[in-house]
Amino acid sequence: MLLKSILIGLIGVFCILDSRLLGRLNFERPLIVSTLVGIVLGDVQKGLIVGASLELISLGLVNIGAAAPPDMNMGSIIATSFAILSNSNAQTALTIAIPIAILGQMLGILTRTILSNMTHRADYLIEKGEFEKACRIHIVWGTVLYSLMYFIPIFLAIYFGADLVKSIVDVIPAWLTNGLTLASKILPAYGFALLLNIMLSTKMLPFLIIGFFVTAYSNLSVTGIAIFACAFAFILAEFKFKENEKPVDSLNSFH
Numbered sequence: 232m233l234l235k236s237i238l239i240g241l242i243g244v245f246c247i248l249d250s251r252l253l254g255r256l257n258f259e260r261p262l263i264v265s266t267l268v269g270i271v272l273g274d275v276q277k278g279l280i281v282g283a284s285l286e287l288i289s290l291g292l293v294n295i296g297a298a299a300p301p302d303m304n305m306g307s308i309i310a311t312s313f314a315i316l317s318n319s320n321a322q323t324a325l326t327i328a329i330p331i332a333i334l335g336q337m338l339g340i341l342t343r344t345i346l347s348n349m350t351h352r353a354d355y356l357i358e359k360g361e362f363e364k365a366c367r368i369h370i371v372w373g374t375v376l377y378s379l380m381y382f383i384p385i386f387l388a389i390y391f392g393a394d395l396v397k398s399i400v401d402v403i404p405a406w407l408t409n410g411l412t413l414a415s416k417i418l419p420a421y422g423f424a425l426l427l428n429i430m431l432s433t434k435m436l437p438f439l440i441i442g443f444f445v446t447a448y449s450n451l452s453v454t455g456i457a458i459f460a461c462a463f464a465f466i467l468a469e470f471k472f473k474e475n476e477k478p479v480d481s482l483n484s485f486h
Contacts, residue, residue, distance in 0.1 A: 236390040238271050243308050243381035252374055261285035261307035268311040281311045281324045288325070302335025303328070305381060309388045316389075334384065342380050346373055 249258040262282040269278020289303035310328035349368050356365040446456055
């Protein structure tokens, strides 16, 4: 069990670093990570079944800016391991995945808070010209923190049982949970503000206003708004391309 716990913990480390250090190969998706757990524990079929069920839950969870939604990656790893080791079904695994995903969300918010403070330290080192130390903060310490954030709870949960993680979630005081919940609501707004600060311009402002009022007053779903935005972008692109083609045609006719 010790070797399996270490291997599954390393799977968690690999998956969390997928979108942070290794590019984005979608190894952190529940379907993929549950299959990897199934390979390690010798039951690929159940890993696929549990992963598919958890994938349906996580489809609506999207990271926007600095937001930290429930961590279905960690929840999938531990829930799939629990289902295989205890010979349980996918429905039982779902009941385990949710509280663990919430624990992962809290750990993610805590990690992001630590990393944001380390970023100020990196800025200070850059001003002093100590670029190697600043680089180590981003590349080394950020990687180490994310790795420990995943390896430790996954290892403990697999080695000592999933009940340990559930007990930890129950022991967390209400004031800490409320504080982290408040932070999780502030971070998306901060993320949007950062994106708008970079992307917003005089040309883009009318589209932002149109999108805001369509969202607020049309009562359309997210899918409906996305379809409307794609159609609107297609129409604008057609007009723009036609305008750009006219000088080219006239130039060709002149020659």
